[in-house]
Amino acid sequence: MEKLSFAEIDNTVNATLEPPGRMYWTVVALLFCGVLVGAACWGWQILVGIGAGGQNSPVNWGTYLINFVFWVGIAHSGTLISAILYLLRAGWRNPIARAAETMTVFAVCTAGLFPFIHLGRVWMVYYMLPVPNQRTLWPNFQSPLMFDVVAISTYLIVSVLFWYTGMLPDFAVIRDRAAGVRKKIFTVLSLGWTGRYEQWRHYSRGYLLFAALATPLVISVHSVVSWDFALGVAPGWHTTIFAPYFVAGAIHSGLAMVLTLMIPMRRIFNAQRIITMHVLESVAKTIVFTGLIVGFAYATEYFIAWYSRNSVEMEVFAFRSTGDFALQYWIMVICNSLVPLLFFIKRIRTSILWLFAISIAVNIGMWFERFVIIISSVARDFLPHAWGDYAPTGIEYGIMLGSFCLFFFLFFLFVKHLPSISMTEIKELQHQAGTHD
Amino acid sequence: MTNHDTHITALFADDAQAAAAVGALRQTQWPVADVHGPIPSQAISGALGIKKSGVGWFTLAGGVFGFFLGYFLAVFTSARWGLIVSGKPVLSYIPFFIVGFEFTILFSVLANVLGLILLMRLPAHRDLPRYRPECSADRFGVVVSCRQGEAPEVRRFLTELGGEMPEPADTQRDL
Numbered sequence: 001m002e003k004l005s006f007a008e009i010d011n012t013v014n015a016t017l018e019p020p021g022r023m024y025w026t027v028v029a030l031l032f033c034g035v036l037v038g039a040a041c042w043g044w045q046i047l048v049g050i051g052a053g054g055q056n057s058p059v060n061w062g063t064y065l066i067n068f069v070f071w072v073g074i075a076h077s078g079t080l081i082s083a084i085l086y087l088l089r090a091g092w093r094n095p096i097a098r099a100a101e102t103m104t105v106f107a108v109c110t111a112g113l114f115p116f117i118h119l120g121r122v123w124m125v126y127y128m129l130p131v132p133n134q135r136t137l138w139p140n141f142q143s144p145l146m147f148d149v150v151a152i153s154t155y156l157i158v159s160v161l162f163w164y165t166g167m168l169p170d171f172a173v174i175r176d177r178a179a180g181v182r183k184k185i186f187t188v189l190s191l192g193w194t195g196r197y198e199q200w201r202h203y204s205r206g207y208l209l210f211a212a213l214a215t216p217l218v219i220s221v222h223s224v225v226s227w228d229f230a231l232g233v234a235p236g237w238h239t240t241i242f243a244p245y246f247v248a249g250a251i252h253s254g255l256a257m258v259l260t261l262m263i264p265m266r267r268i269f270n271a272q273r274i275i276t277m278h279v280l281e282s283v284a285k286t287i288v289f290t291g292l293i294v295g296f297a298y299a300t301e302y303f304i305a306w307y308s309r310n311s312v313e314m315e316v317f318a319f320r321s322t323g324d325f326a327l328q329y330w331i332m333v334i335c336n337s338l339v340p341l342l343f344f345i346k347r348i349r350t351s352i353l354w355l356f357a358i359s360i361a362v363n364i365g366m367w368f369e370r371f372v373i374i375i376s377s378v379a380r381d382f383l384p385h386a387w388g389d390y391a392p393t394g395i396e397y398g399i400m401l402g403s404f405c406l407f408f409f410l411f412f413l414f415v416k417h418l419p420s421i422s423m424t425e426i427k428e429l430q431h432q433a434g435t436h437d
Numbered sequence: 438m439t440n441h442d443t444h445i446t447a448l449f450a451d452d453a454q455a456a457a458a459v460g461a462l463r464q465t466q467w468p469v470a471d472v473h474g475p476i477p478s479q480a481i482s483g484a485l486g487i488k489k490s491g492v493g494w495f496t497l498a499g500g501v502f503g504f505f506l507g508y509f510l511a512v513f514t515s516a517r518w519g520l521i522v523s524g525k526p527v528l529s530y531i532p533f534f535i536v537g538f539e540f541t542i543l544f545s546v547l548a549n550v551l552g553l554i555l556l557m558r559l560p561a562h563r564d565l566p567r568y569r570p571e572c573s574a575d576r577f578g579v580v581v582s583c584r585q586g587e588a589p590e591v592r593r594f595l596t597e598l599g600g601e602m603p604e605p606a607d608t609q610r611d612l
Contacts, residue, residue: 006475006575130514138514142525147535150507154543161550169475169573176570192561194568197485199557200477205490206553210546213496217542224535428476431452 002273009274009426010173013419016269017174020416031409038402041395042117050120052395058378059390064118065228066370067403070253071111072152072225073246073366074407075159076218077254078104082162083214091432092282094425095275098170099265100258101163102420106410107257108156110403115148117399144227151224158217162210168193168203170419222250229373236316236377239304245297249369252290252336255283256362263356265415274421277350284349287340287362294369295337312382319380320372324389328368329376335365441582444470445591446569447600448576452478455577458598459484462581467591471580473572481577492552499548500541507540508533569603576601 045052055062081100085093093100116122128149130139139146171190178186193199226246229237259280266275305313320329339361343349348358375390392400414420449455455472459481462469472481511533519527553559572578579600583591592602 010574130510136517138518140518140520140522141511141514141536142522142529142532147532147539150536150539154539157543158546161546165550165553172573173475176573187562191559192563192565193559193573194561194565195473195475195572197472197474197478197481197487199561200474201482201487202490202492202553202556204477206492206496206549209493209496209549213542213545213549217539220535220538220542224539424476431476431478 002276004273004426004430006427006430009423009430010177012269012271012274013170013421013423014174014177016271016415016420017417024412024416028409028412031405031412034405035402035409038399038405041398041402045117045120045395045399046122050118052393054391054393054396056388056390058381058386058388059375060378061118061374062390063371063392063396063400064114065374066367067400068111068114068118069225069246069370069374070367071107071114071403071407072222073250073253073370074257075104075107075111075155075254076222076247076250077258078102078107079159079214079218080251080254081258082166083211083218086211087208087215090282091429092279094429095271095279095421096258096262096283097425098166098422099261099415099420100254101159101166102411102414103254103257103261104159105156105163106407106414107254108152108159109410110407112152112156113403113406144224144231147224148228151221155217155221158210158214162214165203165207165210166422167419169195169424170422173423174419219247222247229377234377234381235310235312236301236320236373239301241297241300241304245294245301248290248293248297249336249366252287252294252340253363253366255287255290256359256366259283259287259355259359260363261411263352263359265420269415269420271421274426280352280355281349284343284355284358287358288343291337291340291362295333298333298337316377316380320376323376323380325372325376325379329372332365332368332372335361336369339365441468441584443583443585443588444567445581445583445588445595445602446567447579447581447592447595447598447602448569448571449579449600450576452476452480452577454599455579456480456484458579458595458600461594461598462579465594467581467583467587467594469579470582471567472577473568473580474577475573475575478577490556492549492556495552495555496545496549499551500545502548503540503542503544504537506544508537510540511536571603 053062053064055064078100081093082097082104086097116125119125126133127137128139128146139149141147168190171186172193172195175183175186175190223243223246226242230239230242232238262275262280262283266272302317305317308314320326339358342354342358348354379388379390381387447458449458452474455474456478459469459472463484469485472485474481512528512530515527515529515533521527525532567580569576569578579595581591581595596602
């Protein structure tokens, strides 16, 4: 990173919090309209019943589960960047850590809506909570779906606390520059942080422990999500490869989303001196790594099916690549495994246009990966007379649009109202490099 | 030192200078009341003789409590609902470790936050009077306690160490 003074870092980040223009509010209003479309579709589904979606027997899980797994996956690279790379002392993470953490929080919030949506009778959600009740029924903790409730709730709480704790010193920076109501708000948010070394002593230790705890959590959460499928005895699902395969895929999709968000953000906020090409290039290199793991997992699934000589398993995998969902399958393979290999070429991974285009391709590919996994196995189960088909309905598309709009709506609000780049971590980076004034 | 009724704050451009000032002040009769800075600094922590934080004990206690709570919850709910599902025993001890693990992380983090709040004494708005806003930006502030009559001498001493003496809010009678 080039030489930046502490004042320049503060000025750059504080400039992102200047009152936004009309364009910003127009985009926010459009995104809010998208959220309303999703809410209206959900409302309609509550009114007429879960049959408003395209789920059927045997394809009981449609886009609601696809989107749930997709958004949980997006969340994961935020924790990779903020926690795992923090423990590994990867300096390039600092400029994007805050935005990635924010992405995690909003992606988990968005993901968390889908089990509610899929419940149909959403007011029965308390059935999942282990509370004494008149039914004398308790949740069954032998089910991976209940593991999921515990894991996702834990992940959301931990992500929010990690995010807020990381922002404390930055809130103090904003408080000290602000006036009026804004100063009062940031005074409350900063909890009176003064950067006393007595505070830093506990803060540094506590933050390190946060990172150390978030690291196994992130691996466990997507493993638990994968067991929603792997513990079922459906062909194509019942395999031990699922946990690492899902974790790698989650990080792959999340890193792509980081690029999708960071590239416009650095341009809009003139943060090119902080979110440098080196940072984006490092993300691209990591995407190559995760893409290779994902590609290896795709190949291994086929190998296991062939090597097992299990006719049902072989039929399911043949169906994936040549059957009704072959288009989705090949989009998945090309976008997730082949397109990221372009990042081996330095000219491509240092081109903003290519980085952005490939990040979008990986996002699309990872959505279709979830589609292929969730739909194709149950659509071609053991018994041919029980085979089925699936296509999302307009209501499902509306809810999906709403979920994407909700995520970007929250992110847009965040970047203009809270520090989207960690000033403290950038200062630490400059200090370690000995480059600040 | 109850007869020290004034605080003088000197601002330093980098942590090495601030750490050197802390070291020099420890050789005098004027105690260092506080040091504020925009980033953690090993040099300053070393000069102040700050020990390792005890927040990890909170985290450990939370983790142990969380594990047993999660495991107990899974056992208790299964025992209350004694139905065999998919041929699995009612008390499936190995899968219950997953619930125990998630609760371990959850309660470790909650205890970590509780430990931070208690040990950092947050919210700490009453500390703000001795605090200079430059210390959240790009300066390291060393706060020295002294008697009112010694203030000019302390200022001269700190200036010689490379400190900037901000005016006029540097001297406050808040003890």
